Amino acid sequence: MPNQEAARIVIIEDDKTIREGYHYLIDNTSPYTVVNAYPSFDVAKLKIAKDNPDVIILDIQLPGTSGIDALPQLKKMLPDVYIIMLTVYETEKIILDALANGASGYFTKNTPSSKIIDAIKEVMHGGGPMSPDVSKKVIMSLQKNQHSPLTKRETQILELIAEGKDRGQIANQLFIDVETVKTHVKNIYIKLDVNSKADAINVARTNKLI
Template sequence: MYNQETAKIVIIEDDETIRDGYAYLINHTSVYKVVSTYPSFDVAKHKIVKDAPDVIILDIQLPGTSGIDALPVLKKLLPKTYIIMLTVYETEKMILDALANGASGYFTKNTSPAKIIEAIKEVMQGGGPMSPDVAKKVIMSLQKNQDSPLTKRETQILELIARGKDRSQIANELFIEIETVKTHVKNIYIKLNVNSKADAIKVAKANKLI
């Protein structure tokens, strides 16, 4: 257990206003001390071990190395440090990737500094704090049918179809050929016993496959 009176915080965030705002408020309204702030992981990685932070507040959308890719590297460099993700986006995949890569908390950028200060305390006590909207997405993901007849890739494609993406957009997003997308869609229709996108989405949602 860390001594909360002396907890050291590092903020890695490319938006200067957010970075400075959080740093100022943590330093002036809590027992924690922001020892360093960085505009990117690429700048932070050479100095962060010397900072020896107890908690890192890490933005996901960073220039250069993204926060998601930086996470496992930071966990290797500083295995005992807790990492709280900060993001504009909260797609299910991003949340689950961050948690799988070792994030201790996950917040959207509209979170008040008071909540972030509370989250620092919570992670140091072994908790996993999240914004309510993030927690909702994690719960929805856990509620999905684990006995789905669809493969992981088919589920991914059906989720993109449900979000209104066409075949070429899906191909681009998943770095696969359009023909491959067509084959997957055909297999989805066969497995779900449907003949249209609308029916596939309807059946998948009714059975919690997406």
């Protein structure tokens, strides 16, 4: 673990005002040091390994390689670096993609600048900071749909199918006949308008039924 009190920060952000603003802010109102600030990933990648940063503040909408595409490359060059995304985009897909690809935190640009200092501190201590609007979207992506067309039994059976159980195993577990399982499965397929286990699971997951 690097020195948490003097973490090395790199900023990758194309907007000069924002870039220099954060640079100044971090250098002067926090114990952290900005070792470099770049206007794009394509410029940053040539030198960033030498910068040896602990935390990278990374914009998504960069000229050339986007922040999302930069993520796996940064993780390969600097496996232990913490990356905080900073962007105006906040669609669920982009947020989830960024986090899936190794971002440690995610803030939208309407976040008060002082929160970024807190965020650096949090990632250095193993946290995963997000702005409230971002975490709201993350939470929504985890929530189940309350209005399922499936009955309780059907939902139960679909969950077992999703676990990889076959008809026989499901029948045993629920103390019902294999043929009954078949009937339920048929009804599930009709309701979800699919004709295979895989499709049923996908439709169910997409609509957060299971």
